[in-house]
Amino acid sequence: KAGVTQTPRYLIKTRGQQVTLSCSPISGHRSVSWYQQTPGQGLQFLFEYFSETQRNKGNFPGRFSGRQFSNSRSEMNVSTLELGDSALYLCASSLNPGSVRSNEQFFGPGTRLTVL
Amino acid sequence: SQQGEEDPQALSIQEGENATMNCSYKTSINNLQWYRQNSGRGLVHLILIRSNEREKHSGRLRVTLDTSKKSSSLLITASRAADTASYFCATGGYSGAGSYQLTFGKGTKLSVIP
Numbered sequence: 001k002a003g004v005t006q007t008p009r010y011l012i013k014t015r016g017q018q019v020t021l022s023c024s025p026i027s028g029h030r031s032v033s034w035y036q037q038t039p040g041q042g043l044q045f046l047f048e049y050f051s052e053t054q055r056n057k058g059n060f061p062g063r064f065s066g067r068q069f070s071n072s073r074s075e076m077n078v079s080t081l082e083l084g085d086s087a088l089y090l091c092a093s094s095l096n097p098g099s100v101r102s103n104e105q106f107f108g109p110g111t112r113l114t115v116l
Numbered sequence: 117s118q119q120g121e122e123d124p125q126a127l128s129i130q131e132g133e134n135a136t137m138n139c140s141y142k143t144s145i146n147n148l149q150w151y152r153q154n155s156g157r158g159l160v161h162l163i164l165i166r167s168n169e170r171e172k173h174s175g176r177l178r179v180t181l182d183t184s185k186k187s188s189s190l191l192i193t194a195s196r197a198a199d200t201a202s203y204f205c206a207t208g209g210y211s212g213a214g215s216y217q218l219t220f221g222k223g224t225k226l227s228v229i230p
Contacts, residue, residue, distance in 0.1 A: 004158075033217070033218070035218075035220075042220060043206075044220075045217050048216070055211070055215035056215030058217075090159065092159075103149070103164060103216055104149070105149075106161060107158040107159040107160070107161075
């Protein structure tokens with residue numbers, strides 16, 4: 001099975017722009033979660049989607065949004081970029097909710113976003 | 117906010133030695149997971165231990181969990197240069213909407229010297 005894929009792998013934007021990142025989960029996985037990783041704050045949960053619905057959101061401003069499509073692929077969007085949004089954005093997928101095995105999350109390689 | 121806190125923050129050992137990393141957390145958990153990250157890349161799942169388990173093994177990895185002390189440890193035996201990476205513990209819990217969320221510590225950076 002192919003792993004979690006994320007595109008693009010690297011992105012450079014300027015302040016005030018917006019960006020869309022994409023994540024394709026492992027085939028059969030229906031839950032997709034997004035995390036932000038920075039040297040200062042470490043790994044922080046952004047949001048989780050299941051069956052095209054956002055079920056949970058971390059403590060991030062409304063500039064951070066996302067969505068999930070019927071094929072479980074997910075996108076996250078950051079509007080009005082700030083310097084502090086520079087980070088590695090990681091997407092993770094998991095199997096089926098309600099099963100302990102589903103708690104194992106499989107991560108993609110990440111998208112490295114640099115805001116200038 | 118960080119739930120887990122790893123200790124030490126950095127660890128340097130010789131190849132063949134054992135490496136032990138510790139993780140403490142604050143609230144009750146459903147399970148605890150350990151992940152490895154090589155140099156700013158994606159996270160690789162290593163092992164999941166449930167809250168009712170005390171010890172789990174996977175190859176050269178041994179994880180213990182002490183829920184009374186809210187702590188876990190990861191032992192890597194007979195370390196190899198390829199084990200050089202950052203190691204994170206993550207506590208898992210469910211939100212009211214049934215969403216499962218991982219909360220990560222800041223990680224231990226392990227360097228294995230050949």
